Each structure stands twice: as C-alpha cells, then as structure tokens.
Amino acid sequence: DTGVSQDPRHKITKRGQNVTFRCDPISEHNRLYWYRQTLGQGPEFLTYFQNEAQLEKSRLLSDRFSAERPKGSFSTLEIQRTEQGDSAMYLCASSLEGTGAGEQYFGPGTRLTVT
Amino acid sequence: AQSVAQPEDQVNVAEGNPLTVKCTYSVSGNPYLFWYVQYPNRGLQFLLKYITGDNLVKGSYGFEAEFNKSQTSFHLKKPSALVSDSALYFCAGRPRGGNTPLVFGKGTRLSVIA
Numbered sequence: 001d002t003g004v005s006q007d008p009r010h011k012i013t014k015r016g017q018n019v020t021f022r023c024d025p026i027s028e029h030n031r032l033y034w035y036r037q038t039l040g041q042g043p044e045f046l047t048y049f050q051n052e053a054q055l056e057k058s059r060l061l062s063d064r065f066s067a068e069r070p071k072g073s074f075s076t077l078e079i080q081r082t083e084q085g086d087s088a089m090y091l092c093a094s095s096l097e098g099t100g101a102g103e104q105y106f107g108p109g110t111r112l113t114v115t
Numbered sequence: 116a117q118s119v120a121q122p123e124d125q126v127n128v129a130e131g132n133p134l135t136v137k138c139t140y141s142v143s144g145n146p147y148l149f150w151y152v153q154y155p156n157r158g159l160q161f162l163l164k165y166i167t168g169d170n171l172v173k174g175s176y177g178f179e180a181e182f183n184k185s186q187t188s189f190h191l192k193k194p195s196a197l198v199s200d201s202a203l204y205f206c207a208g209r210p211r212g213g214n215t216p217l218v219f220g221k222g223t224r225l226s227v228i229a
Contacts, residue, residue: 004158033216042119042205042219043159056216091158103149104217106158 002026004107006092012113013082020078021110025094032075033104034067035091036060043091049075050097082114117142119208121220128196129228136191136223138206146208148189149217150180153203162204165189176200196227 005024013019025032030051035043046065047057051072061067064082069075079086089111093104118141128134140146147166151159163174170182180191189206203224207217 006158040221042207042221043217044219045216048216058216093159102147103161103164105161106151108156108158 004092004094004105006090006107006110008110009108010111010113012115015084015114016081018078018080019082019112020076021090021092021112022074022076023092023107024074025092026096026105027073029094029096029105030072031095031097031102031104032069033093033095034075034077035093037089037091037109038087046077079112082112084114087112087114117208117210117218119206119218119220121204121206121223123223124221125224125226127226127228130198131195134191134193134196134200134225134227136204136206136225138189138191138220140187140189140206140208142208142218143210145184146210148180148182149207150174150178150189150191151205151207153205153222159205162191196225198227198229201225201227 007022033048034046037043045058046061047067049069052069064080067077089109091109092107095102095104120139149164150162153159163172165172165182173179178193182189203222205222206220209215209217
C-alpha cells in the first residue's frame with residue numbers, strides 16, 4: 001500500500017497522560033501536514049513540514065503539542081498532559097511541492113479519546 | 116481570513132437523480148479548490164480539484180464541479196446519484212503560491228435513498 005498511513009488508529013488515554021501518534025507519508029512527498037477534526041467540523045490545520053523543517057504552526061497548537069519529522073520521512077505528533085478537549089480525530093496528509101495545486105492525500109486518522 | 120462555506124449540513128437525493136452539494140469560498144486571488152469525500156472511520160479521499168482553465172472540472176467516480184468566479188462558488192455535481200455515494204463531503208481551498216494549508220468547509224452529509 002503506497003498511501004499515507006497512521007498509527008495507532010485509535011487511542012484511549014486518561015487525562016494528564018502523554019500520547020504520541022505516527023504518520024508515514026507517501027514516500028516521494030516532501031510536504032507533511034497535521035490536521036485535527038472534531039465531530040461535525042471539517043479538518044482544522046495544526047502544522048506542516050517541508051522535508052524536516054516545520055514551516056508553520058496554527059495557534060490551535062498549544063505548548064502541550066509538539067510535532068517532529070526528524071529525517072524528512074515519517075512524522076510524530078505528541079500531546080503532553082492530555083485534556084478532554086483534545087479528544088478528536090488527528091489526520092495526517094502529504095503532498096508533493098511543485099506539482100500544480102499540490103493536492104493533499106490523507107491518512108485514515110488516529111481517533112483520540114481522553115477520559 | 117480565508118474561509119470555505121458549505122451551506123447545507125445534509126442533502127438527500129433519490130438514487131438515479133442528479134445531485135448538487137454546494138460550496139462557496141472566500142480565498143484571496145484565484146484560488147485552488149478541492150473536493151474530498153469521507154466514509155465512516157476513514158480518512159478523506161481526494162475527488163477533484165480546480166486549478167485554472169475550464170470551469171467544469173471532472174473527477175473520480177463520475178463527480179464533477181463547476182467553478183464560478185463571479186459567485187465565488189465551486190459546487191459538486193453528479194448526473195445520477197448512487198446509494199454508494201452516501202458519505203460526508205468536504206470542500207476546501209487555499210491561495211495560489213506554495214503548498215499552504217487547506218481551509219475546509221464544515222462538510223455536507225449526502226444521503227442517497229434507494
């Protein structure tokens with residue numbers, strides 16, 4: 001399968017715990033994006049990478065959130081001291097810069113439930 | 116600020132009838148516009164995009180979309196709906212220049228009734 005993959009698909013955690021999600025983009029794609037989607041809403045941008053450089057962060061991304069893409073391939077999104085408001089679907093997408101509109105291809109998402 | 120609006124939360128259509136899912140945008144310049152579909156417990160799947168040129172864009176699964184600059188709209192259409200088209204549809208857009216993040220609408224749930 002050559003699409004975007006995310007792991008885990010589901011995560012249930014207790015408030016205050018730390019969680020980490022992984023995203024593996026399409027191999028030749030140099031851009032990688034993280035979005036958050038809550039029920040009844042469209043995805044909201046969190047952050048994105050060009051290769052290993054983090055180029056933009058949304059103000060939605062509080063200090064408890066950190067993302068990395070250390071070798072310009074896979075990326076991790078960590079949430080520290082989780083809160084119930086962090087419960088959402090976390091989506092990863094990738095694209096190839098310089099190919100017209102650079103449409104983004106999405107992974108299946110990681111559904112986080114904070115109890 | 117850039118924004119995309121989908122005025123209908125739900126669209127119901129009978130199988131075999133034409134369908135339209137509406138989208139309007141407020142994106143600077145000549146935008147790139149996209150439609151994605153989301154099935155339950157799955158990520159978003161790319162359907163089609165508008166870059167430039169022909170205002171009628173054809174995409175996957177028989178879907179097409181019409182770009183209307185004067186009305187700032189990008190409505191999704193299909194001549195004959197299938198029950199399997201039932202899903203959540205998202206319109207998205209971004210300004211030209213660089214792979215800037217997409218701005219999404221809230222989504223429209225399409226139900227095709229047999």
